[in-house]
Amino acid sequence: MLQTVEQSHLKPLHYAPPPTPPTSNTGSTSNTPNTSYTSSSLNSAKAAEMSITDHHHILIVTGPAGCGKSTIAKYLADRYGFDYIEGDEFHPKANIDKMAAGIPLNDEDRWDWLILLRDQALVALKDGAKGVVVTCSALKKKYRDVIRTARLYNEDPNANVHFVYLRADKETLLARVRARQGHYMKDAMVESQFAALEEPDEAECKQLKDVEIVDVKGTLQEVQDLATVAVDKVLVGTSRQ
Numbered sequence: 001m002l003q004t005v006e007q008s009h010l011k012p013l014h015y016a017p018p019p020t021p022p023t024s025n026t027g028s029t030s031n032t033p034n035t036s037y038t039s040s041s042l043n044s045a046k047a048a049e050m051s052i053t054d055h056h057h058i059l060i061v062t063g064p065a066g067c068g069k070s071t072i073a074k075y076l077a078d079r080y081g082f083d084y085i086e087g088d089e090f091h092p093k094a095n096i097d098k099m100a101a102g103i104p105l106n107d108e109d110r111w112d113w114l115i116l117l118r119d120q121a122l123v124a125l126k127d128g129a130k131g132v133v134v135t136c137s138a139l140k141k142k143y144r145d146v147i148r149t150a151r152l153y154n155e156d157p158n159a160n161v162h163f164v165y166l167r168a169d170k171e172t173l174l175a176r177v178r179a180r181q182g183h184y185m186k187d188a189m190v191e192s193q194f195a196a197l198e199e200p201d202e203a204e205c206k207q208l209k210d211v212e213i214v215d216v217k218g219t220l221q222e223v224q225d226l227a228t229v230a231v232d233k234v235l236v237g238t239s240r241q
């Protein structure tokens, strides 16, 4: 049984105050408090007591096009006061042109991009971020393994890499990509993304213990809450190590 976060797992939290958000962000999200945070079904007073541990967190929000990576990653970065790195902004132009032309990327196209994202996350931590949230489809296990090597390259023994995999069925992805305006990734690419996708399986989840699976079929508010539960679990878990 995979560790999918379900709505029923929402529990009140009892933590210490959150960190002061960093003064500069790597990505484009603002440092202003997220209003959906206060309206969240999680009790906002409890959320405000949340403690970010001494660990430095690299949260990789993964999944195929349209699953909600950017939306959820911005929310998480705001909520926890972490830096935000939008993975799509780090593709070379050749990759963007390829995807915009409806041609799926291959392994060769992705290696340097994955390494760049890993290194950008490490730079953000080195520059003083308490944590960083990165969007990266990371469709295959070997891609996640590239990001996992961040642990080897980090001088900080408190650095943690965790994946938040946003799980969606193809119909949900197609509907969301079709409704999204002005993005180079069109719905025809959803098929190839799904074909390439290697979901984190039981072996990967149990052995590496660095993947949280969040079902994204629900409303944005529901998905934000599920993602919050998943990340709270990660943060609390590492605080006990």
Ligand SMILES: Nc1ncnc2c1ncn2[C@@H]1O[C@H](COP(=O)(O)OP(=O)(O)O)[C@@H](O)[C@H]1O
Residues within 6 Å of the ligand: 063, 064, 065, 066, 067, 068, 069, 070, 071, 072, 135, 176, 177, 179, 180, 181, 216, 217, 218, 219, 220, 221, 223
């Ligand atoms: N839970 C949700 N319910 C409805 N629409 C959503 C939800 N999450 C994201 N969206 C919308 O779906 C589209 C794809 O989301 P996005 O964050 O761009 O995905 P990704 O970065 O994974 O491609 C966007 O238009 C976004 O507003």
Ligand SMILES: O=C(O)[C@H](O)[C@@H](O)[C@H](O)[C@H](O)COP(=O)(O)O
Residues within 6 Å of the ligand: 063, 064, 065, 066, 069, 087, 088, 099, 104, 105, 110, 137, 138, 139, 185, 193
């Ligand atoms: O917002 C999106 O539609 C996705 O994020 C999309 O842009 C894509 O998933 C990758 O950035 C491309 O790389 P992959 O082919 O490796 O998913």
